[in-house]
Amino acid sequence: MNRKILGREAVQEALDVSLQRDKDVILIGQGVPDATQTYGTTAGLVDKYGTDRVYEMPLSESAMAGVMLGASLVGARPVMTFARLEFFLLAIDPIINQAAKWCYMFNAQTHVPMTLRLIIGRGWGQGAQHSQSLHSWFAHIPGLKVVLPATPYDLKGLLIASIEDPNPVIFIEHRWLHYNHGHVPEGYYKTPLGIPNLIRKGDKATVVSSGYMTIESIKAVNNLNKQGIEVDLIDLRTLSPLDDTIILESVKKTGNLVVCDHASLTGGFSSEIITRVCEKSFGSLKNSPIRISLPDSPTPTTRGLANYFYPTVKHIENAVKSLLGIKTEDPFKDIKPTDKLDIPDQSFKGPF
């Protein structure tokens, strides 16, 4: 019953189930049918469904996104994979100028059932051009849906829902989630888009988180629980659309808000969450909210700097404590430049 599998296996199952259920679903991307099988997330699929449903793609991101958009207009349901989010930046014209607008501009005669899987790198020397988290950009575009799963359960359920959605969906997969274990049911199920998930309950503070940060937040909340501090932990799951009801209700109860996001601080999605709380429920805040994010710097490659670039579980814990008036220390205090923190787990030997 309580089957546990890896995140990357959950993604593979979602793709498998979708290909199985709907013959219009096709997969395309660099390496998707190849030996590396996009970090294992497409393992076995080309063998099972053939090269006319699982495609390798030339280094032509821009045109290929346009080609897939065209194909989706007349019945195809493409899932495009970009091994790094950055490579998708070559393809944003067909998606942002076109796909996102068509339903609106063309009187809902068209639908664009495309899913764009964007994978975010972290650590192990990924650096400035292979690790950016740009989901807040995408969430800014009306007509696009933006999905940021955290748990293996949601990697599968949200991906199936994204593929079935008649709109263009940006599905953002943090690479480290592939290495995470969790409960995943077999077969078909969906996690609906747009509804955040209350993962932990408590009345001292509200922690809102998304994507890989939710994994860190779960650890932080577990630590806080051990210290007798109970908090609400809300995983956003999708940034757009977003039903904020559960967040507003939680802050009404706790009066304290911490928002965690694995993107740079300025203009990030945390600001949107805090703004909504301020606009709709200003009076319930007992303290100024706190944002946990990456610094406003490009990503360094070296471990010696990456160790101080990514906020840790301790940062989240400390943020909650500081709202409760508990003194804390610098979370980076005991971290050495040579500590192996830039890997998804200690068993990881690289390469990435």
Added chain:
Amino acid sequence: MAENNKNVLYKDLNLLKSYRDMLLIRRFEEKSGQLYGMGLIAGFCHLYIGQEAVVVALQALSKPKDSVITAYRDHGHMLACGMDANSVMAELMGRFDGPSKGKGGSMHMFSREKNFYGGHGIVGAQVPLGTGIAFAHQYNEDKGICFTYMGDGACNQGQVYEAYNMASLWKLPVLYIIENNKYSMGTSEKRHSASDALYKRGAAWNIPGKAIDGMNVIKVYEGALEAVEYVRSGKGPYVLEIHTYRYRGHSMSDPANYRTKEEVKGVKNQYDPLITLKNILIEEYKVKEERLKTIEKEIKEVVNDSAIFAQESPEPKAVELYTDIYNQDTVY
């Protein structure tokens, strides 16, 4: 050394220097692979082993005002441009004495002093950039040309052809060099390109092109001579496709089951650029084996020293996370 090299010239190509330069790249890359295995280098690391003759021959044709730009398989180009092995190795290890202070790593180094303009991780992006550098060479009337390198996979990026058009329209001094090593990660040329004559892809814009053998430094030099002269004379761009082969995986995380061991072995045994040049030196130029051994020893030292230097170089301080995000120059 230089005084002994006079009799080992093939036209203007100093063959002993070429041997030395190629060997430096080969041994440097082997060392990088080793250090990677030991966990001293992490992250991306795209080795140039097998392709050494390409950049070494082209650098022999370059002049001080010229510039070079390439993608992420860049260690060979940096060494051939004269960047210091110590500092390149320090960057690979993420240390402060690297050209990017450890913030850039294997894919992202730069040297204004050596006119090396990177080191780029987005495939194909360097092609318009190189075209722009050529634009500046023309604008500044400095007589320089830009050597713009790309892989066979990169040739499928649309921006390559947008750049070709402008380069031809404005007769920009840019030499496009396609290092065709037959694979784009795990995708063979046949699976990514509808036509394998990549050098012909400039024809629609009236850009001349040709394909040459990249495994023999003399042949690269011979083949490139005319192309470089063409670009230098102000006639506009030229596309040079150079057939070569990478021995190692794409990066360090390559299962390499898209090609057979026999295929790799076959190329190594028959066409290795270093063995080919060594044989030419010994047989045609009567260079003594001892002479080559001395070079071998010298290079070994340079490479070992670079590893020691890099290991002794400090990690960048955490404050470096917040430096150099913007250029602070007020006067330029």
